[in-house]
Amino acid sequence: MTSPSSSSSPKGPKAALADALDRAAIDASCRLPVLLFFGSAIAWLLVGSVFALLAAIKLTTPEFLADHAWLTFGRVRPAHLNAVAYGWSSTAAIGVAIWLMARLCRVPLRHARILVAAAVLWNLGVAIGVTAILAGASNAIEWLEFPTYAAFILFVSYAFIAVWAVLMFRERRPGHVYVSQWYIFGAFFWFPWLYSVVNSMLVFWPVQGSVQAIINWWFGHNVLGLWFTPIALASTYYMIPKILGKPIHSYYLSILGFWSLALFYSWNGGHHLLGGPIPAWLQSASIVASVMMLIPVITTAINFHMTMRGSFALLRTSPALRFTVFGAMCYTVVSAQGSSMALRSLNKLTHFTHYTIGHAHLGMYAFFTMTMFGAMYYITPRLVRWEWPSAFLIKAHFWLASTGILLMVVSLTLGGLIQGIELENPKVPFLTIVAHTIPWLHARSWSGALLTTGHLAFALSFVLILLRTGKQREGPTLFTKERSFP
Amino acid sequence: MTFTLVALFIVVVAFTAIAIGAFGWAAKTGQFHGLEAGARSIFDTDEPIGRPTDHFPERGRKSKASV
Amino acid sequence: MNRGLTLFVGILATFTLAWAGLVLIPYLQFGRVTDYVSEETGQTLPPPMSGLAQRGHEVYAAEGCVYCHSQQVRGESQGSDLARGWGVRRTVARDYIGERPHFLGTMRTGPDLSNIGRRQSSVEWHHKHLYRPQSVSPGSVMPPFRFLYSLRKIVGEPSADALKLDGLDAPPPGWEVVPTPDAKALVAYLLSLDRSYPLPEAPTE
Structure with a gap:
C-alpha cells in the first residue's frame, strides 16, 4: 500500500499535532453524554435479549412461564421489540450521531447538559413504556405500543437532542458539510415528524378503521428507513474511509444515494398490507417505490465496495471495520430482499409468515446493530482514552453475533417459506403447518442464545474498558503524536 | 376533521419550506462544489491518506506499521 | 447548478x-366511510359492537393477540384465505370503521380471526381453548390464558358459569374454575367477530 508519510501533510508537523490535539479535545468533550447513551443502550440490549429469548421459547413451548400475565407471549414480544428498537437501537444511534456531529463540526461538544438530560429522559420514557406493555397498557399498534405518557417523554427528550444538534451545527467550524452530517440531519428531521404525526393520528385522535393500518405501516417502515438506516449509513460513510485512510470512492454517488433514499423509502409502507382492505393504487405505488429502492441501495453498495477494494485484508485487523463492513454488506442483501418481498407473487407466500421476521432481523440486526457495534468499537476507546482490554472478547462477540444472526435468518427464511407455501394450499390443515414450523423455531431459539452470549461478551468488554483494566496500550489514534511521525 | 386537515396542510407547507430552504443554503454555501474535496474533508493533517486507524487491541504498533 | x-x-x-x-x-x-343500512333487512352494517365486546377488544389489545392472529381476509387472487374458509368474502375498509386500534395484524402464527365468531360459536369451546388451547386444539402453540380465570372453592351451589373441565385441567374436588370479567369480555369480543354480512362493495355471492 502506498503510505505517504507525515510529510504529505501540507502544513507540516505543527499543524498535524494541533489537529491531533483538537481531535482529542473533541473526543474528551463527548465523553459523558456519549458514554451515557452507549452504556444505557447496552443495558437495554441485554434486557431486550432476555425478552427475545422468552418469546422465542414460548413459541415452541407454550406452557413455559405461562401463568403470569406479565410474561404472556403477547406482552413479552412487544416488550422485546420496544426494548430493542427504542432502548437499544435508538439510544445507540443517538450516541453515535452525537459523536459524529462533534467530530464533523470540528468543535468540542457544547451544551452537554442538554444531552445528559435527554439521555435520562429517554431512558425513563423507555423504562415506563416497557413496563406499561408488560402491565397490559399497550396500545397494541405495532412499533407504537408505548402508551401516550411514555411516548410523550420520548418526544420531549427527542426535542432536547434536536435543539442540541441545531446549536452544535451553528457553532461548527466553517468548511465542508460531510455526507454523514446530511444523513444525521435527515434522521433528526424525519424522526420527530414521523413520531409526532403518527402518534397524533393513531393514539391521541385516532383516525378510522383501516386508515390506521396504512398510517401504522407508513411509520413502521419509515422508522427503519428514515431513522435507523440513515444513522447507520452516516456511521458507515465515516468509519470505512476513516479506518482505511482512504476517501470514499465516489462522493457524488453518496449524495445521490442520500436523496434517492429520501425519495423512495417514504413510499414503501403500503407493501405491508398487500391484499388487505386498503386502496389498490396505494398498494401498487408502494410496490413500485419498493423496487425503486434498488437505486440507492446499489449506488451505496458500489460505493462501499469500491472503497474497500484492495483493503479487504484489514478486516482481519480492525474490529470496527469488520463489524461495519458486515453491516454494510447486509444492508445490500436486506434491501434487495425487501424489494423482492414487495412483489405480489412472492408477497403472497411470505406475508403473515416467519419469513418477514427473518427479514426484519436481517435489517435491524445484521445491518443496523452490527454497524452500531462497529461504531462503538471505534468510538469508545477514544472517549475513555484506553484500548479495548481483550481481543478475545471482541472476537467472541463477532463470531457469536455473525453466526447467530446467520442461523436466525436462514432458519426463519426457510421455515417461513415452508409455512407460506403450505398456507397457500388450503388442503394442508393449519395445525400441520404449525407443526412444520416448530423445528425452525427451535433453531431460532438457539440463534437467540448465541446472540445473547455475544451481547454478554460485548457488555463485559464495555465494563472492562470503562474500568480501564488490562495493560495500558497505545491506541491507534489516541496518541497520534508518536504515530504520525514514525 | 377540518381542523386536522388544516393542521396537516400547515405541516406539509412548513416541511417543504424547510426542505427548500436547506437546499438553497446548501447550494449557496457550495456544498455541491468540489465533491472530491468533500470526500477528503474527514481527514486531518495528521491522518495521512493511506494509513488505517484501527486494529485489534493485541496487535501492537509494530504490526500496524507493517500494514 | x-x-x-x-x-x-x-x-x-x-x-x-x-x-x-x-x-x-x-x-x-x-x-x-360510514356504516351502511341494508335496504333489505334494515340492519346497520357492520353491526355495532356490544359494550362487553368493546371491553373484550381492550383485553385483545392488552394480551397482544394481534401479534399472532390477523383479521383480514384477502381476495382470491392474493392467497388462499377464502379457500381455507376463513371468510366468505374479502374484508373491506368498511368492516373496520368501529375499531380503535385496528387489528389487521401481520402474522399468522395462529389462524385468521376475521370470522372466528361464525366459525366457532360455542362459548364453552372458547373458554376451554383460552384456559388451555391444547385441550381442544392438539399441537397448537398458543399460550394458555389461565390468568384470566380464577380457581375458587365451591361454597354452596357451584357457579353457573364455571368451566366444564375434564382430564388434566379438572380442578380438585370441591373447587371450580370461573372466568374473570376479562375472560368473559374477550370471549364476547371473539364471538362478535363475524364479517360475513354482505356489503355493496363486498357482496357475499
Whole structure:
C-alpha cells in the first residue's frame, strides 16, 4: 500500500499535532453524554435479549412461564421489540450521531447538559413504556405500543437532542458539510415528524378503521428507513474511509444515494398490507417505490465496495471495520430482499409468515446493530482514552453475533417459506403447518442464545474498558503524536 | 376533521419550506462544489491518506506499521 | 447548478408528497366511510359492537393477540384465505370503521380471526381453548390464558358459569374454575367477530 508519510501533510508537523490535539479535545468533550447513551443502550440490549429469548421459547413451548400475565407471549414480544428498537437501537444511534456531529463540526461538544438530560429522559420514557406493555397498557399498534405518557417523554427528550444538534451545527467550524452530517440531519428531521404525526393520528385522535393500518405501516417502515438506516449509513460513510485512510470512492454517488433514499423509502409502507382492505393504487405505488429502492441501495453498495477494494485484508485487523463492513454488506442483501418481498407473487407466500421476521432481523440486526457495534468499537476507546482490554472478547462477540444472526435468518427464511407455501394450499390443515414450523423455531431459539452470549461478551468488554483494566496500550489514534511521525 | 386537515396542510407547507430552504443554503454555501474535496474533508493533517486507524487491541504498533 | 436546483427541489417536494400520498389521500378517500343500512333487512352494517365486546377488544389489545392472529381476509387472487374458509368474502375498509386500534395484524402464527365468531360459536369451546388451547386444539402453540380465570372453592351451589373441565385441567374436588370479567369480555369480543354480512362493495355471492 502506498503510505505517504507525515510529510504529505501540507502544513507540516505543527499543524498535524494541533489537529491531533483538537481531535482529542473533541473526543474528551463527548465523553459523558456519549458514554451515557452507549452504556444505557447496552443495558437495554441485554434486557431486550432476555425478552427475545422468552418469546422465542414460548413459541415452541407454550406452557413455559405461562401463568403470569406479565410474561404472556403477547406482552413479552412487544416488550422485546420496544426494548430493542427504542432502548437499544435508538439510544445507540443517538450516541453515535452525537459523536459524529462533534467530530464533523470540528468543535468540542457544547451544551452537554442538554444531552445528559435527554439521555435520562429517554431512558425513563423507555423504562415506563416497557413496563406499561408488560402491565397490559399497550396500545397494541405495532412499533407504537408505548402508551401516550411514555411516548410523550420520548418526544420531549427527542426535542432536547434536536435543539442540541441545531446549536452544535451553528457553532461548527466553517468548511465542508460531510455526507454523514446530511444523513444525521435527515434522521433528526424525519424522526420527530414521523413520531409526532403518527402518534397524533393513531393514539391521541385516532383516525378510522383501516386508515390506521396504512398510517401504522407508513411509520413502521419509515422508522427503519428514515431513522435507523440513515444513522447507520452516516456511521458507515465515516468509519470505512476513516479506518482505511482512504476517501470514499465516489462522493457524488453518496449524495445521490442520500436523496434517492429520501425519495423512495417514504413510499414503501403500503407493501405491508398487500391484499388487505386498503386502496389498490396505494398498494401498487408502494410496490413500485419498493423496487425503486434498488437505486440507492446499489449506488451505496458500489460505493462501499469500491472503497474497500484492495483493503479487504484489514478486516482481519480492525474490529470496527469488520463489524461495519458486515453491516454494510447486509444492508445490500436486506434491501434487495425487501424489494423482492414487495412483489405480489412472492408477497403472497411470505406475508403473515416467519419469513418477514427473518427479514426484519436481517435489517435491524445484521445491518443496523452490527454497524452500531462497529461504531462503538471505534468510538469508545477514544472517549475513555484506553484500548479495548481483550481481543478475545471482541472476537467472541463477532463470531457469536455473525453466526447467530446467520442461523436466525436462514432458519426463519426457510421455515417461513415452508409455512407460506403450505398456507397457500388450503388442503394442508393449519395445525400441520404449525407443526412444520416448530423445528425452525427451535433453531431460532438457539440463534437467540448465541446472540445473547455475544451481547454478554460485548457488555463485559464495555465494563472492562470503562474500568480501564488490562495493560495500558497505545491506541491507534489516541496518541497520534508518536504515530504520525514514525 | 377540518381542523386536522388544516393542521396537516400547515405541516406539509412548513416541511417543504424547510426542505427548500436547506437546499438553497446548501447550494449557496457550495456544498455541491468540489465533491472530491468533500470526500477528503474527514481527514486531518495528521491522518495521512493511506494509513488505517484501527486494529485489534493485541496487535501492537509494530504490526500496524507493517500494514 | 440550475439543473441541480430543479432536480433537488423536485426530490424534496416528492418526499413531502409521499406523506401526502400515503397518509393524507387515503385519509380523505376513506377516513370517513360510514356504516351502511341494508335496504333489505334494515340492519346497520357492520353491526355495532356490544359494550362487553368493546371491553373484550381492550383485553385483545392488552394480551397482544394481534401479534399472532390477523383479521383480514384477502381476495382470491392474493392467497388462499377464502379457500381455507376463513371468510366468505374479502374484508373491506368498511368492516373496520368501529375499531380503535385496528387489528389487521401481520402474522399468522395462529389462524385468521376475521370470522372466528361464525366459525366457532360455542362459548364453552372458547373458554376451554383460552384456559388451555391444547385441550381442544392438539399441537397448537398458543399460550394458555389461565390468568384470566380464577380457581375458587365451591361454597354452596357451584357457579353457573364455571368451566366444564375434564382430564388434566379438572380442578380438585370441591373447587371450580370461573372466568374473570376479562375472560368473559374477550370471549364476547371473539364471538362478535363475524364479517360475513354482505356489503355493496363486498357482496357475499
